[in-house]
Amino acid sequence: AQSVTQLDSQVPVFEEAPVELRCNYSSSVSVYLFWYVQYPNQGLQLLLKYLSGSTLVKGINGFEAEFNKSQTSFHLRKPSVHISDTAEYFCAVSPIPAGTALIFGKGTTLSVSS
Amino acid sequence: DAGITQSPRHKVTETGTPVTLRCHQTENHRYMYWYRQDPGHGLRLIHYSYGVKDTDKGEVSDGYSVSRSKTEDFLLTLESATSSQTSVYFCAISEPVMFTEAFFGQGTRLTVV
Numbered sequence: 001a002q003s004v005t006q007l008d009s010q011v012p013v014f015e016e017a018p019v020e021l022r023c024n025y026s027s028s029v030s031v032y033l034f035w036y037v038q039y040p041n042q043g044l045q046l047l048l049k050y051l052s053g054s055t056l057v058k059g060i061n062g063f064e065a066e067f068n069k070s071q072t073s074f075h076l077r078k079p080s081v082h083i084s085d086t087a088e089y090f091c092a093v094s095p096i097p098a099g100t101a102l103i104f105g106k107g108t109t110l111s112v113s114s
Numbered sequence: 115d116a117g118i119t120q121s122p123r124h125k126v127t128e129t130g131t132p133v134t135l136r137c138h139q140t141e142n143h144r145y146m147y148w149y150r151q152d153p154g155h156g157l158r159l160i161h162y163s164y165g166v167k168d169t170d171k172g173e174v175s176d177g178y179s180v181s182r183s184k185t186e187d188f189l190l191t192l193e194s195a196t197s198s199q200t201s202v203y204f205c206a207i208s209e210p211v212m213f214t215e216a217f218f219g220q221g222t223r224l225t226v227v
Contacts, residue, residue, distance in 0.1 A: 032214050043218040106156035
């Protein structure tokens with residue numbers, strides 16, 4: 001079985017500051033890792049994913065994440081946030097091979113203020 | 115955006131009434147999923163389907179049933195709605211042969227009064 005823990009439920013930051021949203025996972029098998037973003041009253045949109053290879057993956061809107069196998073973590077980072085990054089962010093895992101359902105963390109609300 | 119349409123987008127219903135939510139896709143993806151989203155819980159899997167007439171339970175399946183008679187449609191039924199089923203419901207699709215990620219619909223906000 002898999003589980004995902006997002007260590008911060010809310011992260012308030014000022015515009016142009018860096019941010020890190022933390023995600024740890026637990027799994028007895030190899031997994032794919034994902035970050036999704038949800039803007040208010042919308043569905044989920046894929047931000048980035050880790051499948052294999054380089055442990056640093058880049059996504060849309062200037063976000064990146066680093067896979068750390070020894071620490072079973074997949075933290076999301078952005079060097080300078082904008083007001084428009086205000087949203088809820090979900091970390092998720094899927095066992096390999098893909099095809100079974102994504103397991104989600106409980107989400108982190110990123111609030112960017114000026 | 116992936117071709118996923120959820121209907122209705124909003125619904126208010128009374129306790130004890132049956133409710134059916136529909137998810138329609140135009141992508142011909144094999145897998146379809148129903149999740150519910152509640153504050154503090156993230157998204158939790160209700161049921162999923164891996165082909166026509168092939169379905170399985172998820173983490174929070176009690177009180178819900180599903181049907182998939184065509185590749186493109188996945189129905190979620192609340193046989194007798196309860197207030198604890200007030201939630202936002204998301205449909206997702208995936209096709210592991212081509213993609214590793216799932217694509218999500220816009221959600222259905224269901225209120226049971």
